[in-house]
Amino acid sequence: MEEDILICQDSLESIFTAVYCAYEWKCKPERTRIQIGEEENLRLFARYRNVKADEVRSEKVINTLRMRFGEDFYYTVCLALSGSDRDKADVVYHTIAIGLELVRPETVMEHLAEPCVHRVFGLSRGAGREYDHLRGFLRFTELENGVLYARIKPKNHLLHFLAEHFADRFPGDAFLIHDVGRGIFAVHEPGKHWFMVQNAEWDQQIEESGEEKYYQELFRHFCHKIAIKERENKKLQNQMLPLRFQEFMTEFPQNGKDK
Numbered sequence: 134m135e136e137d138i139l140i141c142q143d144s145l146e147s148i149f150t151a152v153y154c155a156y157e158w159k160c161k162p163e164r165t166r167i168q169i170g171e172e173e174n175l176r177l178f179a180r181y182r183n184v185k186a187d188e189v190r191s192e193k194v195i196n197t198l199r200m201r202f203g204e205d206f207y208y209t210v211c212l213a214l215s216g217s218d219r220d221k222a223d224v225v226y227h228t229i230a231i232g233l234e235l236v237r238p239e240t241v242m243e244h245l246a247e248p249c250v251h252r253v254f255g256l257s258r259g260a261g262r263e264y265d266h267l268r269g270f271l272r273f274t275e276l277e278n279g280v281l282y283a284r285i286k287p288k289n290h291l292l293h294f295l296a297e298h299f300a301d302r303f304p305g306d307a308f309l310i311h312d313v314g315r316g317i318f319a320v321h322e323p324g325k326h327w328f329m330v331q332n333a334e335w336d337q338q339i340e341e342s343g344e345e346k347y348y349q350e351l352f353r354h355f356c357h358k359i360a361i362k363e364r365e366n367k368k369l370q371n372q373m374l375p376l377r378f379q380e381f382m383t384e385f386p387q388n389g390k391d392k
Contacts, residue, residue, distance in 0.1 A: 136179040137165045141222060145214055147186040148222045149194040152229060154184050162230040167222040202232055203239040212264070213256035215289040224252040260289040267295060270378040273308060275345040281308035282339060284381045292319050296327040349383050356384045 137160045141151040151167045175181070198207045210228075214221055227249040232241030245251045273281040281303070285295070292312045296319035299308060303321075310319040321327040341349075379385045 134164055134178070136176065137161075138176070138179050138181050139165070139167045139184050140171065140181060141167060141169060141184045142186060143169045143217075144186060145211065146188060146191040147184065148214060148225070149191040150187045151184040151222065152226050153187075153190040153194050154182075155226060157190075158182070162227060165226075167226045169219060169222050198229070201238045202229075202241065206232075206239060206242060209242060209253065209257045212260040212289075212294075213253045215260045215291055215294070216256050217288070217290075218256060220252065221256055224249040224256070228253045260291065263287055263289055264291050264294050266375075266378060267291060268298060270374065270382060271295065271299075271310070272381060272383045274339070274349075274383075275342045277340045277342050279307065279342070281306055282311070283308070284311045284313050286314040286377065286380070287312070290315065292317055293329070295319065296321065296329075300327045353384055 137155075137158070139151045139155060139160075141147040148167065148169070155162075155165055155167065195207065198210065210225055213225060228241060228247075231244065231247055231250065232238040235241060242250060242254060245254060267285060267287060271283050271285060273283045276282050285292075290312075292310060292315075295310055299310065300321050305323050306321070307323050308321050312318070316332060318330040319327055320330055
């Protein structure tokens with residue numbers, strides 16, 4: 134039997150549009166895949182259909198997830214889709230399809246015996262763990278113009294989660310969070326909602342305020358003084374605080390300013 138393969142882009146809007154189109158085109162879940170980007174080798178007996186991101190269709194899927202599955206499930210799905218795994222869109226689609234067949238769709242994540250549900254759970258848990266780390270490990274630097282600036286390089290695309298968190302925490306501050314791996318900024322103006330900027334030109338030589346330099350040096354001195362040399366355990370430290378997070382942290386000498 135012919136298989137339907139819906140091709141979309143790697144964004145929430147595009148993936149949710151593909152989910153909407155799968156139902157609009159009456160595709161059978163057991164013979165349907167949602168795929169991010171083109172495959173190198175095309176499959177036999179497969180019908181490839183390109184999906185263009187549509188804000189209205191995407192919003193309808195989001196509303197359905199929130200109303201029928203609940204906010205917790207929607208949050209789980211968004212975390213699962215923040216990674217770079219090639220199968221993420223397909224397993225989310227099939228998890229939604231299973232949930233819509235249940236009397237209580239909000240219980241779909243309890244069905245971990247289903248491979249797609251188990252996969253969504255694993256993707257979400259991994260991204261959620263990194264998000265929790267970043268909330269604690271992210272370090273802001275005050276620039277000369279008073280703007281707070283932070284750099285991150287996460288495995289998962291978590292910038293929107295972090296922007297939402299810090300906009301709620303610092304509503305009266307102007308800040309930038311720079312995902313250096315993806316070249317994306319989250320920008321927050323005091324008293325306003327945050328927004329994303331892509332492909333922006335950025336001078337890597339940032340100029341910190343004099344007060345910022347003073348407090349950074351004070352903080353490093355404090356961390357050095359409270360350390361007990363005889364109880365130093367680098368292996369345990371790197372387990373609790375992976376090296377990839379240390380690059381942009383003030384308390385470490387190799388905090389990435391010259392990289």
